[in-house]
Amino acid sequence: MITLKAGDKAPNFSGVDQDGKTHKLADYAGKKLVVFFYPKASTPGCTAEACDLRDNFERFKANNYELLGVSADSQKAQAKFKDKYEFPFPLLADEDKSVINAFGVWGPKKFMGREYDGINRTTFVIDENGIIDEVIEKVKTKEHAAQILK
Numbered sequence: 683m684i685t686l687k688a689g690d691k692a693p694n695f696s697g698v699d700q701d702g703k704t705h706k707l708a709d710y711a712g713k714k715l716v717v718f719f720y721p722k723a724s725t726p727g728c729t730a731e732a733c734d735l736r737d738n739f740e741r742f743k744a745n746n747y748e749l750l751g752v753s754a755d756s757q758k759a760q761a762k763f764k765d766k767y768e769f770p771f772p773l774l775a776d777e778d779k780s781v782i783n784a785f786g787v788w789g790p791k792k793f794m795g796r797e798y799d800g801i802n803r804t805t806f807v808i809d810e811n812g813i814i815d816e817v818i819e820k821v822k823t824k825e826h827a828a829q830i831l832k
Contacts (some may be wrong), residue, residue, distance in 0.1 A: 686786055688816055692717075692808045693784035697752065699772035700760035705750060707812055714747045714815070715808040716830055721801045722756040723763035723773070728819075731803070731823040732769055737768050738827035745831065752776050752785075753801060786799045805830065 688695070692715075696706045707715075718727040718735065735742070735749055741748060749771035753760070760773040774781055782788045787804045790797055803823075807816040807830060818829055 686806070686814055686817060690814045692806065692812050692814050693781075695781045696786050697774035697776050697781040698759050699754070699774055700764050701772075702757065705772060705774060706745055707808075709749075710748055710808070710811065712810050714745070714810060716742070716749045716805060717752060717785070717808065718749070718805040718821075718826070719782065719785065719801050720750045720803055721753065721791075723753055723759045724766070727803070728753070729767065731821060731826050732763075732829045733767055733768075734824055734826050735771070736767065736769050738831065741827065743832055747804065747830075752781050754779055754782060758788055783804060 692707055695709050696704060698704055718767060720731060722728060732751060751773040754776055756777060757775040760775045764773050776782050779788055787802045789802055791800045792803060803821045805818040805821055806814055809815045820831055
């Protein structure tokens with residue numbers, strides 16, 4: 683796993699969202715960008731996290747933030763997740779894990795006593811110049827917006 687920290691330049695990523703639209707770091711120049719990585723679409727923790735961000739979306743917009751969710755799910759799974767919960771932000775379908783690996787969030791995890799490799803739930807707050815402002819590794823799924831918009 684790559685360890686990115688505050689002050690580092692954000693990876694120059696490129697990924698495709700639920701509708702097949704490409705998103706790149708350069709698309710967000712001049713805006714603050716919240717890139718949140720979650721293990722799997724439509725699972726309880728990921729739903730709570732994304733719904734909390736959705737419910738606070740106007741606050742993010744008012745503070746010049748854009749949001750981008752990322753998991754290794756397919757475009758179809760991301761589209762279903764986005765439509766079901768009416769998320770106002772895109773979800774990248776990073777099936778080849780290029781964005782996930784660029785940010786270094788793929789690695790060993792523990793769940794119910796077993797260890798395996800997967801996406802570590804992590805959020806990166808990137809400033810208007812493409813520099814990482816903050817890395818949140820201890821994500822509180824039900825109050826994640828408050829962790830970002832302090």
